[in-house]
Amino acid sequence: MLADAKIPEGYVRVFRRPDSMSDAPYTYCPGCHHGVIGRLVAEAIDELGIRGRTVGIAPVGCAVFLYRFYRCDFVQAAHGRACAVATGLKRANPDLIVFSYQGDGDLAAIGTAETVHAANRGENITVIFVNNQIYGMTGGEMAPTTLPGQRTVTTPEGRDVRATGYPLKISEMLAQLDGPAYITRQAVYDVRHVQMARRAILQAFRNQLEGKGFSMVEVVAACPTNLKVSPVDGNKWVTEQALRYFPLGDLKVRDR
Amino acid sequence: MxxxxxxxxxxxxxxxxxxxxxxxxxxxxxxxxxxxxxxxxxxxxxxxxxxxxxxxxxxxxxxxxxxxxxxxxxxxxxxxxxxxxxxxxxxxxxxxxxxxxxxxxxxxxxxxxxxxxxxxxxxxxxxxxxxxxxxxxxxxxxxxxxxxxxxxxxxxxxxxxxxxxxxxxxxxxxxxxxxxxxxxxxxTILEKPWALTGAEGREPRVVLSFDLDPQGLKEMNxxxxxxxxxxxxxEVRWEEVDTADAEILLVAYGTMGRIAKTVVRLARAEGIRAGLLRPISLWPFPYEPIRALAERIPVVLTVELSAGQMWEDVRLAVEGRAATPFYGELGGVVPTPKEILSEVKKHAR
Known part of the structure; x- marks a missing residue:
């Protein structure tokens, strides 16, 4: 077990897996941002001491194996339905801390209705929304958040907005509603932003503990595999392309 | 009360x-x-x-x-x-x-x-x-x-x-x-040792409907x-009405089952020994009870508010032991007992 690896004499362990994470190896590709985001979720769960009452919801997509990576209860939801499943769990047992972890295809295409209405009801849940502008697991098809001109396997000549519309700005949409407590957009392409995303995810869980209601952290992420670029260039893609359409920052913060 | x-x-x-x-x-x-x-x-x-x-x-x-x-x-x-x-x-x-x-x-x-x-x-x-x-x-x-x-x-x-x-x-x-x-x-409600209640003091639980490994998914299946x-x-459940001496058996469920009960009464008043088997559990379906009755009743008439869906299961149960005519209504039209009775008369000797 990695976590129990013997520390040689004279060495001090300064970095380890969060307690909420299991020893299961990640199934993500090199350079994928899921790994960092998943760890930030675990750190938040550790910091708030809520592992024993947390139930996670794994989506359909690259994070479908999410349940393997955590040491808390988990349920896997149908594609797009995580916010409805979260609603059922939380309403059935309000003592649970319920979070969903969803990609852009899951949350912003097939699950748009479930997401919008859970947000509008102000469901007291935490949603982690990983926006990497592509369907990763199925092989790189156009996502609702795919950028104009971006080549995918279903937009081989680049996304033509006249035919397929524009990147869906779901956080901006949800921020217009009265229901949500906290809507923010973050990124993890460098250390500073990892720290900012960490604070946002912590806040989104803290809101649930305090009963503030629907909190969503969108993380603009890179999928180097389907962009067909190196991990470093994946980070560049985020800063030079994606953030032009998805500017970072808090979109809604309700302080009660 | x-x-x-x-x-x-x-x-x-x-x-x-x-x-x-x-x-x-x-x-x-x-x-x-x-x-x-x-x-x-x-x-x-x-x-x-x-x-x-x-x-x-x-x-x-x-x-x-x-x-x-x-x-x-x-x-x-x-x-x-x-x-x-x-x-x-x-x-x-x-x-x-x-x-x-x-x-x-x-x-x-x-x-x-x-x-x-x-x-x-x-x-x-x-x-x-x-x-x-x-x-x-x-x-x-x-x-x-x-x-x-x-x-x-x-x-x-x-x-x-x-x-x-x-x-x-x-x-x-x-x-x-x-x-x-x-x-x-x-x-008295059954305990649910699989429920997601938080992993405090126990191993985490997962609720899944998938396994990417074919052998694993086969085991789940x-x-x-x-x-x-x-x-x-x-858990097979059904009701029988006047089947003991029946010469024609009606099979119907739900609202149709209820109408069919009236039909059995009307038929018997006219000297036709009709009986009814009303499936209560549609799955599991009462194949065996229908099969047993079809051994001695020559006509098994299925009546439904459909084009003949349960009829397929009735025929699977009867497997050629008896004639298996069908009478159905469609589109939300509910037949009267008299309409079904005339169908019974058509098939009873």
């Missing part, structure tokens, strides 16, 4: 008495009174009533509540049930108990709001994707509807298989005196199939 209740209301009240803690819905006719009744009464009993944004969302809320370990239900009518099929398949695959009420109406498509039985295939053969079954119970009176709702919760918990109450618009809308079942003692064989062995 007997009270006068609409079928939809009796189903709702029975669910509350069965310990249903979370009910999720989307409005549709002809089951509107069920939704209204739950909205008025479930929160008063400490339960959760939530009107979802769609049938798809409602069934997935059921999925979440069931995973949390509470008794949970949703109800709808035919087009809405079609929308729920994705979630029902997930419930079946994840072995989550739940009760789904289908107050059937005319179809396909938008159809109409009149009583029909066109969802038999969908209910009894799985309905959604994958190799799965639902426990399907078909009441023919308001009293039986209330009782079968209680039973559906128990069976669903016991076998970890979703259960469906398959009613129709006529049963949902009609009012009858009903002796409501006693509320269950919450302490074999578990389901073993459960289904057990249900087939223990």
């Amino acid at each position: 007997r009270v006068l209740m609409r079928g939809n209301e009796a189903i709702a009240e029975a669910a509350i008495r069965a310990g249903c803690k979370c009910y999720f819905c989307y409005p549709i006719t002809p089951q509107g009174e069920l939704v209204e009744y739950m909205a008025r009464h479930l929160p008063q009993q400490g339960g959760v009533f939530l009107q979802a944004e769609s049938e798809v969302a409602a069934i997935n809320m059921v999925y979440g509540a069931s995973a949390a370990g509470v008794r949970t239900m949703t109800s709808s009518s035919s087009p809405g049930i079609s929308l729920k099929m994705e979630g029902i398949s997930y419930l079946a695959g994840s072995r989550l108990p739940a009760v789904i009420v289908n107050v059937m109406r005319g179809g396909p498509g938008l159809g109409n709001i009149a009583p029909a039985q066109g969802d038999y295939f969908q209910a009894t053969k799985g309905g959604g994707h994958g190799d799965y079954r639902l426990i399907v119970l078909a009441p023919s009176t308001v009293q039986e509807a209330a009782e079968l709702v209680m039973l559906a919760f128990d069976l669903s918990d016991h076998y970890r298989v979703p259960a469906m109450i398959l009613a129709d618009g006529m049963l949902g809308q009609m009012m009858e005196p009903v002796e409501l079942p006693e509320p269950v003692d919450e302490g 074999l578990t389901l199939q073993r459960t289904y064989r057990e249900i087939e062995a223990h």
